[in-house]
Amino acid sequence: MTDTIDAQEAAPVFTVPQERKIVTAVPGPKSQELHERRRAVVSDGVSSALPVYIERANGAILVDVDGNRFVDFGAGIGVTTIGHTEASVVAAAAGQLQDVIHTLFTITPYEEYVRVAELLAERTPGDWAKKSVLVNSGAEAVENGVKIARKFTGRRAVAVLDHAYHGRTNLTMAMNYKAHPYATGYGPFAGDVYHAPNSYPYRDGLSGEDAAARTIAYLEKVVGATDLACLVVEPIQGEGGFVVPADGFLPTLQAWCTEHGVVMIADEIQSGMARTGRWYASEHFGWEPDLVLSAKGIAGGLPLAAVTGRAEIMDASQPGGLGGTFGGNPVACAAAVAVFESIEANGLLAEAERIERTLTTGLERLRERYDVIGDIRGKGAMVAIELVQPGTRDTTKQPNPEAVSSLIAYAAQHGVLFLNAGTWGNVLRFLPSLAVGDELIDDALRVLDDGFAALG
Template sequence: MTLTAPAAAHEAAHAPELTRAELLRTEVPGPESRRLHAERLEHVPQGVSWALPVYIESGSGAILTDVDGNRFVDLGSGIGVTTVGHADPAVVAAASAQLARLTHTLYTVTPYRGYAELAAKLAERTPGDHAKKTLFVNSGAEAVENAVKIARKHTGRRAVAVLDHAFHGRTMLTMAMNHKAAPYGTGFGPFAGDVHRVPNSYPYRDGLDGAEAAARTIAYLERRIGVGELAAVIAEPIQGEGGFIVPAEGYLPALQRWASANGVVFVADEIQSGLARTGRWFASEHFGLVPDLVLTAKGIAGGLPLAGVTGRAEIMDSALPGGLGGTFGGNPVAVAAALAVFEQIERDGLLAEAERIGATLGGLLAELARRHAVVGEVRGHGAMLAFELVEPGTKTPLAGAAQRVAAHAAQQGVLLLTAGSYDNVIRFLPTLRTDDRMLRYAVAVIDEALAGL
């Protein structure tokens, strides 16, 4: 019998607890993974790094299986990509059917079905009831770059502001927009100009409420850039690589009001936080934020490369015909997969599943924080949660601890992601098919790791 997500979660809650023996058959990494890794080291540049040298053969739901037969509870989802689950049958079926019909023509030469239908779904689901249009591209970084292009064309201004602790990509423009230089930008300069970093809201570290943090950011925007030069403010509603930093209440709406009053385009980078990840279609909804442009990627197409820029119609129409696009942007197979993702989220109640994961995992992590003084803060929304590791009794980042926790977890069959500007955050981006039994097992493994720090 095929279980719906809520039914599967209910059954798992009453099943025996998950054990390491159910997951792992060999040491981690196993012999076949080690052989493949030696091949990788010979043929793939070191800049294409790895977190764990296990080579995955297949995936289903929240479980990945490697070439040695080891199974892993995946709490990273390819950094938030497989939100609806690995190899989701509906997504695979939609992409396969499209693959058999048409793989490519280039939408700007001879269009095809699906592109406009998906754009309409984004217009419906992104915040705000204003008229919207959508451009599809290949990756999150490409979406960011196009948002900057569109904002500059619309405003006639050049400068772009980004927040401290931001991450927006690895292209030449987006490298200039990132908070951390290493490893993303080391040795790759000179970088694009007219990009300015300004303070964000980081309540755990700055102690400011939303109004205070917004006033500080706005002061930087006005004094160090100048309103007349500023095309766009780009913000992640919940910062991803920065450590899942959740801004103080009122911070983002205050920035948005200021931007609107000054003719500045407000861009929400929802590449990691969007598409049901936080228990809402978009994380902006948690903050009452209605951006001018919304960027999507990662979870939009169930693992196929696709990204979008959705925004106010009058802003999106600023570019002249031919000014936007790209050979593979909005590929018909990726678009078909994305339409299936939207259907799955709606049909299987995955927004509620994200809230269930947030309640279960958040409660378990809060208990960890009570028992382990190294856990400084647990934060996030829905299935986008994190905890920050600090020296006990202080807020000093605990250097190297996140990597040690992730390494211990991998040996027990749990895949974790690290994050944070200080490399001291464990972040959780589980698929929305992850049941409570898996979450309990993973947190028990993390509990062991924290006890050994």
């Protein structure tokens, strides 16, 4: 297994034209036929934002079974960060499939797992000895991060922030801010989980230090520092609406956690792996968390996640206390190594910054024309607009989820896939792969402009 790849070899060669093209109704006849088959055998609890069935994907484009090409601004909710079917990832996974598909690291280990842990130790924030455990999914990484923090501290309580989302397992459902649809009817839930105020500059207007003081006051009075094992924070909230905290918020919380022996955990499942123009979004805020959770974009579309952190915390668990049957699968690990190398070789951190510039410039122009755009925020290829009722963006900021739903539906009919977000469903998020070109971004923004005009 090689540690580096030639930059010229890593340059993207697209196998699908990078342009949108709608040739049938959306969904088309073949997708409609597949949807009928699906309804007979797939649980209604597994919903889809748009019932078009994808046959091929490459770069920033999805192709459905009817031949329609969509510009993908969802990337599997931040999974295909370096692009769909990126060549080096495909090659690495294919090569590993021929060598070892599975053995289980806790029985007979292999180099690929070790190499991923080495890369995580190098790239996660903080200049100290680090160790990792590899698991399957973001929710599993959250569960293990909490478990490790409890073992290290000997404490029980877990704190999270308002508007947070952490998963669909029993513990993570209790950690989420919004119950529906993620937790409705699934209780009882795990206890000892506390929801503290976060920093939401558009809505609270607080400085980072003042917002942190409010959070700390809650933790001290409602939880008690001596009972608190960990504080789990998304540096940029995902499902919560790409909420970017005010400067100073996260380092102030980290200082308080360090003083009181609380493990502070960065949930970088959506915001990590070059998504924001840094390896990890925490770096934008000068925050060096004790533990970092990685998933989604880490393996280019294959299931893999990780908990990485201070060696003394990670080593608190007894042998056999961490692991799982498929955690750190060799094929997923080989793909992850290729993702790390592709980000480096292709200068993808700079590509994320380019995407942010292009997106925010275009969105600012739209904001000048449409007063339902209340806020534009985000970092890198993780940008969102919060929509409010007409005439309220500088006053009551009344949420406008109806406009978001209408825009998403309009865009889908014209070959662009957007996602919603936010506690009130009033946030339109842009989460493209780093392979998306400026021409595709501009094209998507033209469709969005037409969608705003259609709102009347």
